[in-house]
Amino acid sequence: MLLNDRERAEAVADVARLILSSGQTARILRVVPGERLYGTDDAEYAEVSVIPLELNETPPEELSGKIDALACVLPDADVQGEDRLAADRETYRIQSVEEEHFFGTVTHKNLQLVKLNGR
Secondary structure (H helix, E strand, C coil): CCCCHHHHHHHHHHHHHHHHHCCEEEEEEEECCCCCCCHHHHCCEEEEEEEEEEEECCCCHHHCCCCCEEEEECCCCCCCCCCEEEECCEEEEEEEEEEEEECCEEEEEEEEEEECCCC
């Protein structure tokens, strides 16, 4: 065992402090269940929560053609693919949610975001 429970908890706390120190928050919007003719494009969304995050609106070059922004959120954030993330003046679709592991513990989640123009 490379890290004990206390050291893993410290790693999670360190990452949480970094995310919280950004001072950024966003609203998570989730589709309201119901019948839709055109999939999620005509869906109604309701606010699920407001979460702290660190938002990077300039993703690495290899992602620039597909992803408009990246965000790091706390490991217990209730986020799902296809949710909407409303931050500042922009709204994004959450394209993917990936847990980041550090020696057997989840330190945070990475979100890949696609900007929704005109919303």
